[in-house]
Amino acid sequence: MDYAFTCKVDPERHPIQYRRRRDTSNGTGNLKTSMESCRARNNQCNEPNGIPSTPFSYAMHLAIIVMLCASHYLPFAGVLHDLIRRHVQLLRPGTSMPNPTTVSRTTRLVYEKQAEKVRTYFQSVDTVHLAIDGWTSPTATSYLGLVVHWYSEGRLWRAVLEMIHMERKHTGEYLAQTTAECLRRYDLTDKLLSVCMDNASNNDTFTRYLPHLIPGFNGPASRVRCAAHVINLVVKARTAFTSHFMSPTRRKRKSVKIKAKSSRKRRRVNKSTNDTIEEHQLLVEEGDPGAGETDSEDEFEVGGQLLPGEATAKNDAKILHDRYVIKDTIESALQYAQTDPSLDITEAMQVAAQSIITKAAKISRMVHEKPELKHKLNQLIDGAFSSLKTARRTLARRVATRWNSDFECLESHRDLRICIEGLIGDPSNNLEHLRLGDYEWLLLNQVVRVLKIFKEVTSVFSQVEVPLVHEVVPIFVSIRRKLEFVRDKKLDFEPIIRIAAHSSLLVLDKYMDLFEDSEVYWIALVMCPNYKLQWLRDNGFTESDIGAVRDLIIRRFNVLYPVDPNASVLRVELAKELDESDDEWDLGVGSKMEINYGLDSIEDYLQTEPVSAMIVGASGGPLKYWESQRGPTDRPRLARFAINYLTAPASSVEAERAFSCGRLTINHLQHQMSSDTFCAKMALRSWYQTPLLNGVEDVAVLLGDGEANYID
Template sequence: MKAKWRSPVYAFFKPTPMIRTVKGRRAHTFECLAKSCLAKGADPRYVNRYLDTGDVSSTSNLRKHARICFGEQALTAADDTNDIAHAREVVKAALAEQAPLTAMFERMSKGKGKVTYSHTQHTKTEVKEAIVRWVTENHRPFNIVSDEWFLMLMKTGRPTHYIPSPATVSRDVKNVFVRCRERIAKMLQEYDGELNFATDAWTSPNDKALIAISVHFELKGEPASMLLDLVEVARSHSGVNLAEAFSDVLHEFGIENKMLSVCCDNASNMDTFTNELPALVPSFAGEAARTRCFAHIVNLTAKALLRQFDVPKKDADDALDDAARELRQLASNIEAEEQMAQGVDEAESDDEDGWVDYRDEMTEAERKKLEKCIAPMRLLLVKLRKIAFTTKRSSTLILPRWYELVAEFGLRRRKMPRDVLTRWNSTYDMLEFAIEYREVIDAITDERDMKMRKYELDDTEWKIAEELRDILLVFKDATLFFSRANSSLANVIPSMDLIDEKLATAAADDSEYSLAIRASATVAKRLMNKYYSATDLSEVYRISMVLHPRHKLQYFKKAGWTDAWIADAKKLVVDAYELKYKTYSAPLGACPQKKKAASLTKSKSKGNMFDDHPGLAPLTSEAGDEIERYLLAGCEDVKDGLMWWYEHRHTYPRLSRMARDYLSIPPTSVNVERVFSQGRILLSHLRNRLSSATIRASMCVGEWSRMGFVRTQDITATAVLEDVEEGEDEYLELDWDKICI
């Protein structure tokens, strides 16, 4: 029977299958040759082919398994050989080389489903692998492996079962970190395109000064990103120092010649960072290739609007009128109440670097006029904050009555969300809730027994609450829109235009908006315009827009840009194309095969002879200049520009590479912020003595493991080392993390 197995797919499995009885049925069991099998199931490495079926030679399950572990390219290359012996050579080569970047990202999402468990006890290596993945992916402390009850669960019935010491786990995580860094460095060096980055600085809960760097690129029309490194910068976070640290990381990975852009926040030290970096990383064009985190700009603009409504600090020589005294009395102790009810983590508060208080530029008369306009809104917000706080704190009187009223009005059982003063989006959430639950708020503040009459809102106050809610909605939606994984830099300028339009309308429309809204919208608009002007300094915004098939040059024309500005935008695209992409050549297939003489066996191939006929091939750049053809084709109703360019890569072989590079530039540094959020989970108040090296290795390995970059052989390499006895001092050599390729 084995002599009849001629399909190349058998090359991905051991030559001689086992003959077993599986659930009472005889079967041939094929064992996968992959070093790190990616399949799922009780025995993931094995594929059973039952002998009591109609087709005992079916290879469909074998092909599914090979596709998961080796990838479509390797399977296709094996099929093209049409010879099992030659196919085994292809598989041998695939096992010997590092997996390409595309293969890792394709395979990381396959096989997800119901979790099953093996009947076979873990080996020592498998235990180490599982524990490394567990503690890093889920931010568990290393000493969890010595927990009494954990050991009780693991060793009951098998007292000799191997469990490593916490010190061994710590050592293993660092070893895996080093091996994965080398693999990632090689894959990024071989990536066919330029790389984009995002970075930000963070002080951890245990006072480690760190910077995180994420890398962004395109893979088969999809945006891809990953944490590249998290390094300690234990000195002033000046722009010069940050540039040096950033440059060191790129040089370590060997990708300093592949940098297109970087996204960072709007702090002044990042201006210096941008100016210093080109001298250290020559492939970076400086301010022309910098993007400013749009989520940060949105936060700053919303903060500028809401900051006008903050209760002013007490001034001994203030001459307070009745309204001011009422506000001061209601707002007394509100900050203490906030901190008592919900501790404010400074690291989680809105980043205010780059915020400008335009009141400082006003005359005394202008400030007094502004104060008078915004006083009603200040009073409204204080009342709502007090209602939320008082309701929550009175768990035996007011809160039960609140729930009774909620039920009476047929609303969902919810408490009023608190407005945390350091987070503008919590103000929106509070207003949205208050308007929805207005009947409950009106009823409970009207009841004498609740002693909340001083927080009653009249119709005018409810109207300005709706106005502020509606204005904040544009910031809320913008934040959510740009927090998506597929957000594009090409959408930043149109989004700025939309926000500016909303603020301009609110500032000028006295028929729809109160004085308080008009005054605060004017201040917020000035800040948004400041950052709108900053986009003129960077070329990548306009290039990305022109290269998005939905915008091209038409958006600028509709927006009323001058002919000179539009011509300049086109020139930026042409210049960048001429500089880097005009001579670009698409890479050859990953697994080229020798041409063989035509034979009858060719007819068995699954390919179609018409696919490769020159007369039916897509139009290429030889038919004319790619940029001109692209712009003359007109705009298309396309949301996903990256995928559009991937699908048109044969029509525009050079321009598509450029477009995919620019459209994969991140418009925000949200990915980096998420790293910091994960870091706060890792560094709980009970785990505050971790070294910067341990933080770095744990965070990076955790993300890389979730993405499929940690392999069994990484653990195998460290499994042969002697375990570390608990209590031994950790020693790291000077270049312990050096990348050696």
């Protein structure tokens, strides 16, 4: 006797499954796998049997539309599309669809009401961190994205706290004022522990000015520099490493009409970002147009108005960085080369090196822009696919403002070298001027080897919901050692590669020195149980430096969690009793044992050996380890202190991801969408399926049937 299992979803394409009655030892794993595959193929919801369908309500209907538009960047007018209306009528005939104005108005209403609940939610959160970055939309509107990070329910969370419409110039004071106002709206001024930002100079002013508005914020000591941005500065175009492998940039003079108070053509290097920009003209360095692509969303500022294609305060700071800091770095590297006979570089070597990225970027651009070249390259790849050691099917494009694009572009050329040479060898393609010689290919392979260091690190710092701030210093120390190996390894790398590595080292050291201004890195590092102070000793830090870090951590811990006075008195009295012993042979061993600090004290934590990395890993990482120590009989103060600092973001990648979809976020034709509506959509999208907004059911509850009908 056989059992027959017939598919209820797609019986025509899904064959009947048979099982013999006596085969009781066989499991149902294959049957379940087949069932799940069929559900996925037919877009069936995998809901448990027995759950009744949700009864229709207009509030839920409207809530789904609002969250659909917010979550997938859909225009509100999309609900008027004939296919969507017909689909709704198919599912429930007679259902009315809201017009775009209703959806827009409801989006703002939901945001305003849910913001009150978000404020209430954060009252139960101990500490929050911010990651901040700016963005200019395709509609020429500037926004400041504030992404909040916090720890709750045993995991890290992050969400857009608010997208703030920027109406003035992005000075450090203005950024601080808008941020402080946002934190006051959500009652978070006493909970802010750290702020992660990139290295623009107006952010330096921000961190110095914010403590005047939020006294509990510690200023530069609580500022985290975006680790991914530092890596970007070390490696990307016109900076330390890859600048040695690009053609020299041309300098184009652009007029920037701001305020005619001075005839100076350049800003002073030491000029504060909160001063008014006074120059009439700005020298902008531009590479060969074929050397790469610029980000279409670069923001510029003219006369106080943000417009695509002009320079903002942040971009000005970046230009100054490229012009002065990196220029000096390269000059220092070349001076260093003169001190080492093994670093003798001829002019021919420099010319060959400078052509690598330029030629590779031009070939990639032409392949992507000319269909006939792309077709020929595809044919060459298909013909040589069996001999290629990669699954890559095309050349990666270089984008000047995108991290890792240099690595991707050069690596794709290395992997598809045979095909590229075949493409260039065809006279009809007219690409002979872009051919790389043997020495250039040698340099390209070595550049890829070195850039892989930065590629891997950037991938690490781009992770989400992973505690990483305690790894910043160890990772940068590791990068330094690898670059020193490249610089000093005479047999494996060409002299120009070694000089480029020295340039990167100079920039890296510059920013590692700035890490010393922030206490967040060092507290998080030492509060990682498998590091503690021992990591500093193992990695060559002086006892003076270690003592300074120890004093910093003890001071900060005791400020946040004062010692229990009663416990202190008990220890002192006990010590006195033991010290007054009449036994002349008393060696004081008992007194030393008794005056040890308590288990939940920072002093006790610092004087004990690090926990095994295997134990921390078995616990699920440092956060899970400290979560297990929060019990009242364990070390609750230490656990709270460690978790608060370990949850600080190591990079502002999340702030950038909030608007990384570019023109998908808001279309350049959506001029009628107000900034308030856009900010509401962005916030709701980020809050969705987090403790700030669990699901669409919460939105339906906010609306309610009566209010929803009133809105319509």
